[in-house]
Amino acid sequence: MLQEEEGKPSVAAAKLRVPHVLTVAGSDSGAGAGIQADLKACAARGVYCSTVITAVTAQNTVGVQGVNIVVEDFVREQLKSVLSDMHPDVVKTGMLPSPGIVKVLCQSLKEFQVKALVVDPVMVSTSGDVLAGPMMLASFREELLPMADIVTPNLREASALLGGVALETVADMRSAAKSIHDIGPRNVLVKGGDLPASSDAVDVLFDGKDFYDFRSSRIKTFNSHGTGCTLASSIAAELAKGSSVFSAVKIAKRYVETALDYSRDILIGGGQQGPFDHFMKLKGNSMKSSRRPFEPSNLLLYAVTDSRMNKKWGRSIRDAVKAAVEGGATIVQLREKDADTGDFLEAAKACLEVCRHHGVPFLINDRIDVALACDADGVHVGQSDMPVRVARTILGPDKIIGISCKTPVQAEKAWIDGADYIGCGGVYPTNTKENNITVGLDGLKKVCLESKLPVVAIGGIGISNVKPVMELGAPNLEGVAVVSALFDRESVLVETEKLRRMIMDSTKAVK
Ligand SMILES: Cc1ncc(COP(=O)(O)OP(=O)(O)O)c(N)n1
Ligand SMILES: Cc1nc(C(=O)O)sc1CCOP(=O)(O)O
Numbered sequence: 312m313l314q315e316e317e318g319k320p321s322v323a324a325a326k327l328r329v330p331h332v333l334t335v336a337g338s339d340s341g342a343g344a345g346i347q348a349d350l351k352a353c354a355a356r357g358v359y360c361s362t363v364i365t366a367v368t369a370q371n372t373v374g375v376q377g378v379n380i381v382v383e384d385f386v387r388e389q390l391k392s393v394l395s396d397m398h399p400d401v402v403k404t405g406m407l408p409s410p411g412i413v414k415v416l417c418q419s420l421k422e423f424q425v426k427a428l429v430v431d432p433v434m435v436s437t438s439g440d441v442l443a444g445p446m447m448l449a450s451f452r453e454e455l456l457p458m459a460d461i462v463t464p465n466l467r468e469a470s471a472l473l474g475g476v477a478l479e480t481v482a483d484m485r486s487a488a489k490s491i492h493d494i495g496p497r498n499v500l501v502k503g504g505d506l507p508a509s510s511d512a513v514d515v516l517f518d519g520k521d522f523y524d525f526r527s528s529r530i531k532t533f534n535s536h537g538t539g540c541t542l543a544s545s546i547a548a549e550l551a552k553g554s555s556v557f558s559a560v561k562i563a564k565r566y567v568e569t570a571l572d573y574s575r576d577i578l579i580g581g582g583q584q585g586p587f588d589h590f591m592k593l594k595g596n597s598m599k600s601s602r603r604p605f606e607p608s609n610l611l612l613y614a615v616t617d618s619r620m621n622k623k624w625g626r627s628i629r630d631a632v633k634a635a636v637e638g639g640a641t642i643v644q645l646r647e648k649d650a651d652t653g654d655f656l657e658a659a660k661a662c663l664e665v666c667r668h669h670g671v672p673f674l675i676n677d678r679i680d681v682a683l684a685c686d687a688d689g690v691h692v693g694q695s696d697m698p699v700r701v702a703r704t705i706l707g708p709d710k711i712i713g714i715s716c717k718t719p720v721q722a723e724k725a726w727i728d729g730a731d732y733i734g735c736g737g738v739y740p741t742n743t744k745e746n747n748i749t750v751g752l753d754g755l756k757k758v759c760l761e762s763k764l765p766v767v768a769i770g771g772i773g774i775s776n777v778k779p780v781m782e783l784g785a786p787n788l789e790g791v792a793v794v795s796a797l798f799d800r801e802s803v804l805v806e807t808e809k810l811r812r813m814i815m816d817s818t819k820a821v822k
């Protein structure tokens with residue numbers, strides 16, 4: 312019985328078992344395919360992934376430069392380490408470079424039972440390099456496939472497994488799926504990505520009784536290296552979560568298509584077979600767009616938009632934001648209370664482009680979904696909006712989260728919950744926000760004194776009254792957030808320049 316050490320939870324106390332896939336495959340140094348793709352796919356699909364490495368390849372976007380096969384005994388040792396202790400739900404296989412390794416794997420799977428076995432019968436890489444030679448065919452056919460719950464050959468692999476038959480049509484794929492099923496696996500997914508003369512990508516699933524066609528439009532991209540590994544791992548991940556084979560294939564295909572589509576224009580390597588982005592995050596960090604970490608000084612002049620004001624003055628939200636940024640705003644928040652979601656998102660994308668170009672952080676008011684959809688730099692939430700802790704879990708550690716606070720107690724909670732800054736107001740009465748409680752300069756000072764986070768003052772602030780705010784001398788007060796003083800004016804550019812100058816002068820006066 313495990314005893315609880317003082318201060319440390321016992322292993323037995325950790326009760327939350329998570330779905331787990333073990334991948335038995337080769338390492339790809341370029342990390343587009345193989346073990347690395349499997350790890351990324353499982354992580355992206357919310358499943359734990361352990362790894363048994365069968366070979367180490369020297370590989371990049373051009374091709375495979377070298378292969379070093381791991382000795383059978385050491386593959387056996389890795390399998391035993393994982394299977395005997397960690398009890399994966401599903402085993403997924405990729406590159407199995409020798410008949411001896413297949414034998415070791417099959418023995419281990421007989422000794423340690425798992426819920427499902429997914430076999431991706433890897434033989435040739437996307438670049439055309441051989442990863443498992445013809446001597447592997449007998450091992451696959453006689454030992455591994457009969458144990459598989461699903462096998463996922465592409466056209467070349469399906470043809471090789473069947474002695475070289477030609478596969479040129481969907482009808483050929485069906486007949487191949489049936490013949491491979493006769494070898495023993497419970498389900499066969501023949502992938503038709505390489506089928507000639509077809510605008511759609513068609514995969515055929517055969518479960519021993521029925522055929523299912525999965526059709527999707529072909530995604531034109533060079534960044535498809537690792538698609539097969541990722542699809543098989545994603546199927547394994549869904550099976551580990553408890554899906555049926557049909558649902559697992561459907562969800563896995565949708566995931567791969569979405570990731571391929573997202574990644575069609577990313578650039579990694581100079582070859583013809585680029586990797587894709589399993590987490591659909593890389594473009595947000597594109598070298599073209601400058602995204603810097605949040606600094607308290609970003610709060611100096613915070614421009615918060617208002618669609619009614621921009622409509623009144625006959626300008627688009629994008630033009631208003633552009634003028635504010637060019638006039639010296641140091642952070643922007645899109646606060647569109649009346650906009651439809653689609654319009655809000657389009658405006659957000661346009662404003663984000665402007666802000667990125669100027670290196671100014673761009674936040675969304677209230678709507679976490681819109682912030683995620685456009686990959687904004689963060690959100691601003693109020694006390695009755697999405698709680699900061701939940702927003703942080705959804706948005707991750709890098710995004711900026713601001714929260715409105717009117718009291719020191721709220722400010723303390725904001726810090727504990729993981730916010731980046733506090734918006735404190737209303738400093739003065741405002742017509743922009745209905746029924747807003749005015750806390751005054753005193754209320755602002757109290758929050759600033761207790762806050763462990765940087766604070767931006769908001770509410771009724773403009774040219775005529777910004778000085779007393781900035782000269783309050785309150786610790787943590789970094790700047791002012793304004794709506795009408797910038798946007799309910801004829802020239803956003805001129806007003807922003809004027810306010811920025813006044814803030815700078817007040818800051819100098821305080822120092
Ligand atoms: C910088 C900043 N501070 C405060 C607010 C107000 O947020 P909230 O209380 O959620 O009210 P709404 O803006 O949603 O009406 C803010 N938006 N920005
Ligand atoms: C959006 C908002 N929040 C406030 C708060 O007190 O939290 S006051 C406010 C409106 C600020 O607009 P203006 O600069 O036009 O007064």
Ligand SMILES: [Mg+2]
Pocket residue numbers: 676677691692693696
């Ligand atoms: Mg709000």
